[in-house]
Amino acid sequence: MKAVTPSTDAERVLGQIERGEVRCGPAAAREIAARHETQYGAAFTTTTEPRTCAECGEPMDGDGAYCSTRCRNAADPHHAPGEESK
16 A cells, blocks of 8 residues: 655645635635625724724724723722722
C-alpha cells in the first residue's frame, strides 16, 4: 500500500483558488459586501452623525455611553450619586 503524504494548508487553499472553489480578492469582497447590504440594509455604512451622551444628550468625542461620571451615575439606579461603577 502506498503512503499518502497530506498537503499543507497553503497547498490545499491555493488549489481551491485555482480550481475556482474559493473566491478571493477585492472584487469578491465587494460582491459579498453588496449582497450583505442588499440583505441586511446599510449595516456596514459608517455614520458621520456625532455621538451624544445617553443621559444628557451632549455631544461626545470618546467611547462609552455617557459623557461623564455624573451622567453615568444619574442613569444607573444601582449606584448612589458620586459612587464609582464597579
